[in-house]
Amino acid sequence: MIFRNLLVGAAWLLLAPFAHAALTIEIVGSGANQIPISVVPFAGETVLPQGITAVIAADLQRSGLFKIIDPAGVRPAPYEPAEVNYPDWRARGADALAIGSVLPRPDGKLEVRFRLLDAVKQTQLDAYSYVIDRTLARATAHKIADLIYEKLTGDAGVFSTRIAYIVKSGARYELQVADADGYGAQTVLTSSEPIISPSWSPDGTRLAYVSFERKKPIIYVQSLVSGQRQVLAQFKGNNSAPAWSPDGKQLAIVLTKDGSSQIYLINADGSGVKRVSYSSGIDTEPSFSPDGAAIIFTSDRGGSPQIYRMSVSGSGAQRLTFEGNYNVSPHFSPDGKSFTFIQRVNGSSFHVALQDLASGQMQVLTDTRMDESPSFAPNGKMLLYATEIGGRGILAAVSSDGRVKQRLSTQAGDVREPEWGPLLKNQ
Amino acid sequence: MKKVLFSTVLISLLAGCAGQAVKDQPKAAVEDRTAAAKQSAAEARAAEQKAVTANPLKDPNNILSKRSVYYDLDKTDVKDEYKPMVEAHSRYLTGNKDAKVVVQGNCDERGSREYNIGLGTRRADSVRKMMNVFGASDSQIEVVSFGEEKPRAVCHDESCWKENRRSDIVYQGE
Numbered sequence: 001m002i003f004r005n006l007l008v009g010a011a012w013l014l015l016a017p018f019a020h021a022a023l024t025i026e027i028v029g030s031g032a033n034q035i036p037i038s039v040v041p042f043a044g045e046t047v048l049p050q051g052i053t054a055v056i057a058a059d060l061q062r063s064g065l066f067k068i069i070d071p072a073g074v075r076p077a078p079y080e081p082a083e084v085n086y087p088d089w090r091a092r093g094a095d096a097l098a099i100g101s102v103l104p105r106p107d108g109k110l111e112v113r114f115r116l117l118d119a120v121k122q123t124q125l126d127a128y129s130y131v132i133d134r135t136l137a138r139a140t141a142h143k144i145a146d147l148i149y150e151k152l153t154g155d156a157g158v159f160s161t162r163i164a165y166i167v168k169s170g171a172r173y174e175l176q177v178a179d180a181d182g183y184g185a186q187t188v189l190t191s192s193e194p195i196i197s198p199s200w201s202p203d204g205t206r207l208a209y210v211s212f213e214r215k216k217p218i219i220y221v222q223s224l225v226s227g228q229r230q231v232l233a234q235f236k237g238n239n240s241a242p243a244w245s246p247d248g249k250q251l252a253i254v255l256t257k258d259g260s261s262q263i264y265l266i267n268a269d270g271s272g273v274k275r276v277s278y279s280s281g282i283d284t285e286p287s288f289s290p291d292g293a294a295i296i297f298t299s300d301r302g303g304s305p306q307i308y309r310m311s312v313s314g315s316g317a318q319r320l321t322f323e324g325n326y327n328v329s330p331h332f333s334p335d336g337k338s339f340t341f342i343q344r345v346n347g348s349s350f351h352v353a354l355q356d357l358a359s360g361q362m363q364v365l366t367d368t369r370m371d372e373s374p375s376f377a378p379n380g381k382m383l384l385y386a387t388e389i390g391g392r393g394i395l396a397a398v399s400s401d402g403r404v405k406q407r408l409s410t411q412a413g414d415v416r417e418p419e420w421g422p423l424l425k426n427q
Numbered sequence: 428m429k430k431v432l433f434s435t436v437l438i439s440l441l442a443g444c445a446g447q448a449v450k451d452q453p454k455a456a457v458e459d460r461t462a463a464a465k466q467s468a469a470e471a472r473a474a475e476q477k478a479v480t481a482n483p484l485k486d487p488n489n490i491l492s493k494r495s496v497y498y499d500l501d502k503t504d505v506k507d508e509y510k511p512m513v514e515a516h517s518r519y520l521t522g523n524k525d526a527k528v529v530v531q532g533n534c535d536e537r538g539s540r541e542y543n544i545g546l547g548t549r550r551a552d553s554v555r556k557m558m559n560v561f562g563a564s565d566s567q568i569e570v571v572s573f574g575e576e577k578p579r580a581v582c583h584d585e586s587c588w589k590e591n592r593r594s595d596i597v598y599q600g601e
Contacts, residue, residue: 194576196540215529216571217544238548238572241541254541256570260552261545282545298542305542328539342539350538372539391583417540 035152038069038094042112043079043101048137052102052112055141059159059181060148063382064404069094081115081124089119096125098148110134114144116151126151138183156379162421163384164188164198164207165395169413175209177224180377180420182408188222189229199242199251200421201268208232208242208251219253221268232270243286243295244268245312252276252286252295263297265312276314285329288312290336296320298328307341307355321355323362331375333400340365340374340383352385352398365402372416376400378423386416483519484598490515496554498592503549505557513554516596517561524567527599530554532572533579535588540574547572551594 039057060066069092071077078084079101089097100114109131116126126147132140139160146157158180167174173195178185189195193212200207205225210217217240222229233239237256244251249268254261255275263277263286277283281301288295296309299317304325310317321327326344333339336357343353343364352374355362370388377384377397382404384397389407393414397406409415483489496509505513520526532547551570558568580587 194573196574196576212573212576216569217574237570238544240544254545256548256572261548282542282549284545285539285541298539300542300545305539326538328542344538348537 034065034067035095036067036069036093037096037098037148037152038071038089038092039098040071040074040077040079040100042099042114043077044104045102047102047104047110048134050138052100052137052141052144053098055138055181056098056145056148059142059145059157062181062406063149064399065149065153067093081117084117086119086122094119096148096152098144100144105131110137112137112140112144114147116148138179142179142181155381156423158377158379158382158420158423161378161423162204163395163418164200164421165386165418166195166198166416167413168194168393168416175207177207177421188224188227196417197241198417198419199244200419201244202246202248202422204422204424208244210240210242219251230270232268233266233273235273241284241286243288245288246290246292252288252297254284254286263295263314276312277310277317278314279317283308287331287339289332290334296330296332296339298330307339320357320360321362327353329373333376334378334380340376342371342374352383354383354400363402365398365400366396366405368396371396373418375419377420382406382420384418384420386418484601491519494596496550496594496596497589498550498594500588500592502592503546503553505553510557513557513596514561517558517563520558520563520567521561527567527569529569529571529597529599531595531597532570533577533591533593533595534575535591536575536578536583537588538575540576544572544574547574547594550592554594554596 037060039053041051041053045051045053057068061068074088078099084097084099097117097119098114099117100112103111105111112130112132114128115124118125128147130140142159145159149157161180162177163180164175164177167176171192173191173193174187175189175195175198176185176187188207191211191213196210198207198209206221206223208219208221210219217238218234219232219239219242220229221232232242232251233253233255235255235257238261239253239255241254242251250265251268253264253266255264258275260280261282261284262275263283264273264275266273279299279301281299283297283299285298286295293312294309295312296307298305299308302319306319306327307321307330308317308319321341324343324345328342330339330341338354338356340352340354342350344350349369350371351364352366352371353362353364365383368387372386374383374385380400382397382399384395386393387396393416395408395415395418398404483491486492490512493512496505496513516528520528530551532551534543534547548570551572555568555570559565578591580590
C-alpha cells in the first residue's frame with residue numbers, strides 16, 4: 001500500500017526481467033569482398049523449431065562480408081567430410097562449406113557437431129562438438145557463426161553479443177537488452193519517466209543508466225543477473241553520462257554539483273567521487289580508452305561543442321575535432337586507434353563519423369540524417385547508432401568502412417540510445 | 428549512510444511492485460480522484476479560492492504564478508522581459524527561508540541528449556544566478572536539467588522548439 005501511494009502522481013517503474021519484445025533487422029549494402037559460403041542444413045536439426053543453420057546463415061549474411069550460396073538440390077546433402085563432393089560446391093561458387101549434425105542424447109540433451117571446410121583446398125578448417133540443452137540452440141548457432149567469421153575474416157565474431165537500448169511507446173520508457181541480431185529482447189526496466197544513456201559494464205553483467213524517475217537525472221547501476229539495482233550517483237543537480245572504465249572498477253560520470261556539467265570519476269559502488277575535468281564550459285559524454293589511461297569527451301570550452309582527449313587524471317586536455325561547429329557523443333574504438341562521434345553538417349543534419357587518432361583523418365559513415373549515440377561492436381567492425389526514418393526512432397548499424405548498413409526496428413514506438421555490449425569470454 | 432538506506436528501501440519497493448501489472452498503476456490514481464470528487468463541488472471551489480488567496484504562488488494575478496523563462500535559439504541568458512518575474516521569485520525566497528525551488532532547464536530536441544542536459548543546466552543556472560543577484564541563497568535553489576527529454580510541445584519544427592527552450596521554476600511540494 002505504501003509503495004502504491006508513492007507511485008501515484010510520481011513516476012511508476014517496474015523491473016521486468018521476463019517481458020519480451022521483437023526487434024527486426026533489414027540489411028542495406030554489402031562488403032567489398034564477400035566470401036562465398038554454403039551452410040548445409042545439419043542432419044537432424046529439424047528437432048529444433050528454429051534449426052541451427054538458418055541462424056548461422058542469417059548471422060553471416062547480416063555482417064555483409066559473406067555471400068550465402070544456396071545448398072538446395074545437392075543430393076544427398078553432406079553431413080560428414082567424406083560425403084562432400086567438392087567439385088559440386090566449386091561449381092556453385094562456394095569457397096567454404098559448413099556441415100554438421102544434431103544428435104539427440106539419452107539424457108535429453110543434444111550433441112551439435114560442426115565442421116568448416118575449405119572447398120578450394122578441399123581441407124577441414126575447423127571442427128567443434130557441443131553438448132547442449134535444447135534451449136541453447138540459438139546461442140550455439142551464434143557461436144558457430146562466430147567461429148566461421150573468425151576463421152574466414154581473421155576478426156572476432158560478435159554474433160553472440162548483446163545490445164542495450166531504450167524503447168519509448170507513448171509515455172512509457174523501456175530499457176531493453178537483446179541479442180545482437182535483435183532476437184530475444186528482454187525488458188530490464190519500465191518507467192513513466194525518461195531513461196537515457198545505458199552503458200554496459202565490461203563483463204556484461206550490469207548496466208549503468210540515467211533515469212528521470214525522481215524528477216531529475218540520477219545514475220543507477222542494475223544487475224542483469226539478479227535484476228537488483230542501486231543508485232550510483234544522486235548529487236545536487238544532475239547526474240548523467242555514465243561510462244565504465246575498462247577494468248569495471250569505476251565509472252566516469254557527469255555532475256553539476258559544483259556548477260556547470262563536469263566529468264568526475266566514481267567507484268562502481270558509488271563511493272570516492274573525484275572531479276577530473278576543470279573548465280568553465282560543458283564537459284560531458286566521457287568514454288574511456290581501452291587501456292584505461294585516457295578519456296575522450298565532448299566540451300564547448302572553446303565556444304562550440306567539440307571532442308577532446310585528456311588523461312584519466314584530467315591533465316593534458318587536447319582538442320581532437322576541427323571540422324564543423326558541432327561534434328559530440330564520442331566513443332573509443334576497441335583497439336583504441338580511432339573514435340566515433342556525431343557530426344552536425346549544414347546546421348541541421350547529424351551523421352555518424354569516424355576519426356583516426358594518429359592521422360586525424362575523419363570520415364562521415366552514414367547518409368541517415370538524425371543520427372545519435374554511436375558505439376562500436378566489440379570487434380570494431382560495425383557501429384550501432386540511433387536515427388530517425390519516417391519520423392520514428394530506429395536503430396541502425398554501419399560497418400567501420402561505411403559499406404554495410406543495417407536497420408533494426410520494432411513494431412511500434414521509438415527506439416533510441418543503443419549501446420553494443422562487450423565480447424564475453426568463455427561464453 | 429542515509430543514501431545507502433534510501434537505496435535499500437527503493438530496491439525493496441521495486442521488488443514489491445515488480446509483479447504488478449503496469450495497467451494497475453494509473454487505476455490507483457483514478458481511485459484517488461474519485462475519493463476527492465466526493466467533496467461537494469461548492470466546498471471544493473471554496474477551498475480552492477481560500478488556497479489561492481492564501482498562496483501568492485497560485486494566484487493568477489500575482490507575478491509569482493508565472494514560472495517559465497524562454498530562450499532564443501542557442502542562447503542561455505535570461506532575457507530582460509523575464510527579469511521582473513525572476514526578481515519576484517528571488518524576493519519570495521528571501522522572505523520565506525523555508526521555501527525551496529528547483530529550476531528545471533529544458534532544450535529542443537536537436538543534438539546530443541547528454542550535451543542538451545548540459546545546455547539545459549546552463550539555462551537554468553542563468554536563472555539561479557539572477558536570483559542570487561536579487562538576494563536568494565543557493566541553499567534554497569537546486570538547478571536540474573531535463574535536456575530534451577521532457578518536451579512540453581512535441582512537433583518537430585520551430586513552433587514547438589521555441590516552447591521547449593525553457594526553464595521552469597518549481598517550488599518544493601508542488
